[in-house]
Amino acid sequence: MRISVFGLGYVGCVSAACLASMGHEVVGVDVNPVKADMINGGRAPIVEERIGELVERAVRDGSLRATTDAAEAVAATEVSLVCVGTPSAPNGSLSTTYLERVAEQIGRSLSKGHVVVFRSTMLPGTCAELLVPILELSSGLRAGVDFGVAVNPEFLREGTSVRDFFAPPKTVIGESDEASGDVVAALYDGLPGEVFRVPIPVAEMTKYADNAFHAVKIGFANELGAVCQALGLDSHQVMDVFLADRKLNISPAYLRPGFAFGGSCLPKDLRGLVYAARKADVSVPLLSHVLPANEAHLQRAFDLVTAPGRRRIGLFGLSFKPGTDDLRESPLVELAERLLGKGYDLRIYDANVSLSRLMGANRAYIAERLPHLGDLLSDSVEEVLRHAEVCVVGCTDPAVLEALDGTGGGDGRAIVDLVRMPGAAAHRDRRDYVGIGW
Ligand SMILES: NC(=O)c1ccc[n+]([C@@H]2O[C@H](COP(=O)([O-])OP(=O)(O)OC[C@H]3O[C@@H](n4cnc5c(N)ncnc54)[C@H](O)[C@@H]3O)[C@@H](O)[C@H]2O)c1
Structure with missing residues (x-):
């Protein structure tokens, strides 16, 4: 494949030299003429194990050259890899200045069928909301129709970057359309490691994770x-x-x-x-x-439960994790306590928790935190469901899941899912379903 690589720093230089050594024809582009001159002289502008010999060999056999002329590089290639820096701005935010500039430069010379691949680290939304509009505006073409876009974060570590390139921990391809993703996959054909093809914002986020x-x-x-x-x-x-x-x-x-x-x-x-x-x-x-x-996370759950503005709450699950009746420092007990403190009308179901069976420290804990637990606990899922305007799912008890499945949505009852209950995907499109973490 004919590839232009924008930015000849650590990521760009290693990507350019390694791709050239895999048989691709590579043109490196940098605004810094010293870096372009060094590459053309067969020398690497960075210090890394093996990079010197790779650059020297690729330049000698004609598979790698460099330029400062973006237009010429885009015109000579089918794919552009963007590896420019994304440093921190003084306020800690991500600076996208170099990305924006390079997107505009590429856009000006873009022709139909070209694929633009962003390797730089950038926050979710940067590609679709900032860079694609720049590419479209400067080219007059449409992404996903006339040209392709993908995000392909880089996972190399400085010091061992060449080795990491050839043995990546994984390859992540964020694609807006399958054809663009196929082009990126073909670039690394033959390299080991699992390949993940995901939506573009997911690819952007994996690097931050x-x-x-x-x-x-x-x-x-x-x-x-x-x-x-x-x-x-x-x-x-x-x-x-x-x-x-x-x-x-x-x-x-x-x-x-x-x-x-x-x-x-x-x-x-x-x-x-x-x-x-x-x-x-x-x-x-x-x-x-x-x-x-952890406390901030509990508050997030409390906010989700109270957001619908309804008073009658059904809490499914109370112990600190499934399969136990241990209530000590259970976050669900804490949630229940806060809801009661704010005057919510709460009923609780937990198949493992029965007041008469609680003993010792466990009993003492709950007697102090929820002294009226006996009035709140029910041994019937159906009864708690009938009571609830908001169902808080804190367990994966099959009886609870089955009962919630039966509600089917549209009955005005809200579901707050704290455990990503099995089958949650089926509920996700319900207007009144909200899950933690998605
Ligand atoms: N360094 C790492 O180990 C590493 C690993 C994974 C990901 N990343 C990410 O990859 C990106 C690049 O990192 P880096 O360390 O290689 O950066 P770098 O600063 O070493 O290199 C960036 C290069 O881009 C060039 N550049 C800037 N604007 C340009 C333009 N308009 N046209 C052409 N070239 C231009 C600069 O002159 C520079 O040579 C960053 O987003 C970084 O977060 C870095």
């Missing part, structure tokens, strides 16, 4: 390390054990957006750890903000 998670992981490890050090422990020994747990720690567990956490362990143990850190004069801002973050 990754980088935010990487940053949180590093912050977490370093804070934990600091606490270990203050307590006289070897943090690496602790993390060796932590990392060996592939069931709950290094795994997909706990990574699906849903309702707030609670229960008798997580809040208590976080509090205990943060207290120990404070006592040892170790600052742990990340760990100390986890409970406030």
Whole structure:
């Protein structure tokens, strides 16, 4: 394929050289003539393992050249990869200045059938709402009809970027139409890793999900390390054990957006750890903000429940997670308490919770938080459903799901889904359904 690569920085230079080495014909474009000259002289403008030899070989065999002339590069190619920088603006927002400029330059020389692929990191909506209109205005053509658009975020790491290019953790293709996605897929034909073809805003967001998670992981490890050090422990020994747990720690567990956490362990143990850190004069801002973050999430759920403006609420699920009757620090108990405090008329169903069976600390907890639980609890799903103008789904009990399925929508009853109940997709189009996290 004939490819123009806009921006010859870390991402652009590596993409250009690696694509050329895979047999594509590549033209690099940069506003900085020094970078273009270096490439044309067979030298890489960046320092990276193996990049020097790749650039030198590709230029020598004629599969890679560079220019500062955007129009000429677009005209000579079928696909343009945009790899310009998207730095932080002084207020922390994403600067799209370079993206806008390059979209206008490409647009001016765009011809029918060309595909424009954005590799730069950009927030969801940037492509469809900002860049496509610029491309259309400057070209007089229509995206998805006359020319293609795709978003293909880059996951390479500086230092090992060439290796990462040839062994990517995954390939993400955000496409507005299938044909544009096919062109991007063909670029990387033969490379390993799973390929995800998703809507454009999803592709834009995946990069933020990754980088935010990487940053949180590093912050977490370093804070934990600091606490270990203050307590006289070897943090690496602790993390060796932590990392060996592939069931709950290094795994997909706990990574699906849903309702707030609670229960008798997580809040208590976080509090205990943060207290120990404070006592040892170790600052742990990340760990100390986890409970406030959870609290903000609970408030989001409360706002969803109260948004319809109806007073009669049916709460399905009360214990802190399915399959237990443990109510201690259950976020659903907290939600119930807040609703009662604001005068909502609440009825609760939880197949696992029966007042007469509650014992010990569990009973004491609920007696303090919801002293009138006996008046609110019902052992009949139907009864709570009949009462409810708003159904809050906090469990995946099949009896509850079946009863809610039966409502079918249109009966004026609102559903607030805190667990993305199985079959939620069928409810999603209902005007009165709202789910957390989608
Ligand atoms: N560096 C990384 O490891 C990495 C990894 C994944 C994603 N990204 C993302 O990729 C994008 C590029 O990052 P980078 O580190 O390669 O940036 P960079 O600053 O190293 O390179 C950007 C290049 O674009 C050029 N440029 C600016 N405007 C141009 C225009 N109108 N026409 C042609 N060239 C132009 C600049 O001169 C520069 O050489 C960013 O959005 C970044 O967030 C970076």
